[in-house]
Amino acid sequence: xxxxxxxxxxxxxxxxxxxxxxxxxxxxxxxxxxxxxxxxxxxxxxxxxxxxxxxxxxxxxxxxxxxxxxxxxxxxxxxxxxxxxxxxxxxxxxxxxxxxxxxxxxxxxxxxxxxxxxxxxxxxxxxxxxxxxxxxxxxxxxxxxxxxxxxxxxxxxxxxxxxxxxxxxxxxxxxxxxxxxxxxxxxxxxxxxxxxxxxxxxxxxxxxxxxxxxxxxxxxxxxxxxxxxxxxxxxxxxxxxxxxxxxxxxxx
Numbered sequence: 001x002x003x004x005x006x007x008x009x010x011x012x013x014x015x016x017x018x019x020x021x022x023x024x025x026x027x028x029x030x031x032x033x034x035x036x037x038x039x040x041x042x043x044x045x046x047x048x049x050x051x052x053x054x055x056x057x058x059x060x061x062x063x064x065x066x067x068x069x070x071x072x073x074x075x076x077x078x079x080x081x082x083x084x085x086x087x088x089x090x091x092x093x094x095x096x097x098x099x100x101x102x103x104x105x106x107x108x109x110x111x112x113x114x115x116x117x118x119x120x121x122x123x124x125x126x127x128x129x130x131x132x133x134x135x136x137x138x139x140x141x142x143x144x145x146x147x148x149x150x151x152x153x154x155x156x157x158x159x160x161x162x163x164x165x166x167x168x169x170x171x172x173x174x175x176x177x178x179x180x181x182x183x184x185x186x187x188x189x190x191x192x193x194x195x196x197x198x199x200x201x202x203x204x205x206x207x208x209x210x211x212x213x214x215x216x217x218x219x220x221x222x223x224x225x226x227x228x229x230x231x232x233x234x235x236x237x238x239x240x241x242x243x244x245x246x247x248x249x250x251x252x
Contacts, residue, residue: 033156035062060089060128138171
């Protein structure tokens with residue numbers, strides 16, 4: 001059964017675990033967005049990845065779906081990741097009624113338009129993306145992320161799974177579980193990252209954790225992104241499979 005001691009400003013979490021996660025050596029993060037009422041899919045994804053993933057970043061449009069499943073997790077019927085961080089989408093409200101009205105966390109639950117968080121030493125920007133015109137590309141969002149000192153940006157809005165690199169920022173869209181657009185899979189993503197501040201600098205010849213660019217600088221491996229395709233079966237059950245894996249690098 002989940003125990004959430006922090007419930008404010010778009011964050012629902014075990015407070016002590018959340019603090020430890022900032023400086024952890026490694027972390028696996030579930031990336032989810034644009035669920036648009038698919039509570040059954042959200043429940044399946046969160047519960048099935050609760051052991052693998054220490055956190056979930058939700059990039060908006062379906063906040064009520066997350067809240068509904070989180071409430072269920074406190075009853076012990078299911079388990080979800082211990083840290084859930086959300087940003088407001090263009091279809092979400094800015095303020096929700098108290099998630100746990102009978103507890104000490106009984107104040108209204110607000111959603112910010114973006115979140116700037118540190119997980120395993122990596123600085124991450126979370127936003128829905130509609131204010132950054134991500135329907136064109138992730139460039140403007142990446143510029144905002146870079147100005148805030150973030151090297152990873154997670155967004156939604158387009159319902160299209162993607163990964164792009166602009167400057168020193170990797171922009172990731174996990175897509176929409178059941179409402180994909182274009183030729184995108186319906187699904188979500190899992191981001192595995194490591195605390196590079198705790199990893200000695202090594203050259204490409206020494207390890208496959210880094211490669212050398214044409215200028216001779218070492219590019220270290222920051223993590224790995226797995227894109228999942230979600231399938232809903234006739235009986236209402238779900239299954240998911242990895243359809244693409246991308247290494248994420250950084251300049252050291």
